[in-house]
Amino acid sequence: MGTITRAAATGVEVRLEHLRRVFAGVVALDELSLTLAPGELVALLGPSGCGKTTALRLVAGLDEVTSGKVLFGGTDVTTLGANRRDVGMVFQAYSLFPHMTARQNVAFGLQMRRVDEQERKRRADAMLELVGLSGFADRYAHQLSGGQQQRVALARALAIQPKVLLLDEPLSALDAKVRGRLRDEIRRVQLEVGITTLFVTHDQEEALAIADRVGVMNKGRLEQLGPPTTIYTRPATPFVAEFVGLTNRIEGDVKGGEVIVRGTRLPLVRPDTPDGQAVALVRPEAVSLGSDGDAGGDAGGGPLVGTVIAVAFLGATSRVTVDLGDVIVLAQMPTSQASAHPAGSRVRLTLRPDPVLIARDETAAAEA
């Protein structure tokens, strides 16, 4: 435990086996099993109360499991206290020790490991340099901005060359611009150090941007685990579809493994869905626009004709809001295409036949 070499910092496999945590009869985490490959960054994504923070705290040893196991590199650490687990942790709230300078903060964990003073200083300075704060070693927390404090916290967590890096919404307290920069910074440092990392967030953009794999959690359970592109393009459950990315909810008819949405047949992700009225979940990217009348046919106003009520410019792409009379539909497309449809113009919608999911009744009720 005492010797900390450079090799110790390269990632170990982290395995969570059937983790379960019950607080006073309430199941906060239900049978979570997850294996992080050495050096991998996995993001746990979900709304507040979904159990993602509980999972992180169980890995950190800051909370005790009701049942299940946590293994680092094959070693069972479930019963080890937080101070003996060798984890680096960055918290959502600013957590620097207010009575210490940035350098002393970073060196704290090394001091706990009885590293001698010169080596402590050298390593603390190297870590501060890694996070781009070489000139701030002698500042106290209250002399640093929020983003700088979180960088110091990251340096502090990494200085002990932990087996696992745990990030508990480290960007949530920061403003949007700093958040984006620090997010990329965290990823750069994580790749550079090669440490296995568990990152917890409620911000899907953050999770999709930074992670090798994303685990979407809901009500204590892992709904889907996969690479960001899979999570986004092929959500496994309606919850994932609605939580990750924007989704249109359009009524349709399920019949024989397909859903008919206003005359367009769309395949279903789950063809075994029972027939009947249902709400289809359609991604804005799957909606394209043409000028009304272009397509010929029923020019008098077919089932998918509406009026553009707003165009949001997002940079390379734009999001067009179309009023179909009884429902509002979002369409996302390259800005060059969107410019052909200014607000007020009549448009015809085409739905790309990607497989879609059907909204569950319970989520429909929750949204209402």
Added chain:
Amino acid sequence: MTRSRRIRLQALRFVIFALAAAFFLVPIGAMFEFSTRGIGINSARTFSAWAAIPSTPELATAITVSLELALITSLLMLGLLLPTMVWVRLRLPRLNRIVEFICLMPLTVPAIALVVGIKPLYIWISLNFTDSILALSFAYLILVLPYAYRSLDAGLAAIDLKILTEAARSLGAGWGTVMLRVVVPNMPTAILNASLLSASLVLGEYTFANLLNYENLQVAIQYVSLVSAGTSIAVAVASLLFAFVLLMILSFAGGRLQVRSPGQRA
């Protein structure tokens, strides 16, 4: 606010301050005056009563003993209360109200009732363990609980205890290190307050010591007054001034360190 109103307010403040100052200072001044009187009606001022303090052996030992008691009580109080309060806040928040209730209880029980209840215990202690007066610290520990609790409670409320302890734990610190290296350095004012309040309470304590047959400073002053009124008053003035100095340190140190905490109502 108009100018004349502000002036009136200032005047009122000054009057209140002057009255309060007079209330405290006149008796002490009178005591000082009495302690420097010579013998006989027209004799000159003399400090012989003050000079007699060190040469009165009971007083010298009583002063030492009371200072030792103050120190031991403060340390016991910190050692008992601080870890308990931290633990309750972090792990057993439901017990918070109960701990508060227990700590504030000594305020509601008259000292005389406490002494009567505690007396058999002290007889047993003096027979079986030690007859040293320093055993009084345990009784004093109970007396100082309400004041120390209040002060430490305010200090703990001002820091993000949970995050700081968890950060320290994840960096490899055991609970002892967390307390000494992280909690204590972040609430110096509260700890200083609690200690000084405890110390000044112990220095002024009479009932317990007297009824349990120990001779602390106040009891000694009482004895000496039977022999030499001047000397006993001189010691009383000195101990009052000492307590004042302690409280001044408290309020100045407190004022200086408080700048950090924003969000107080103006």
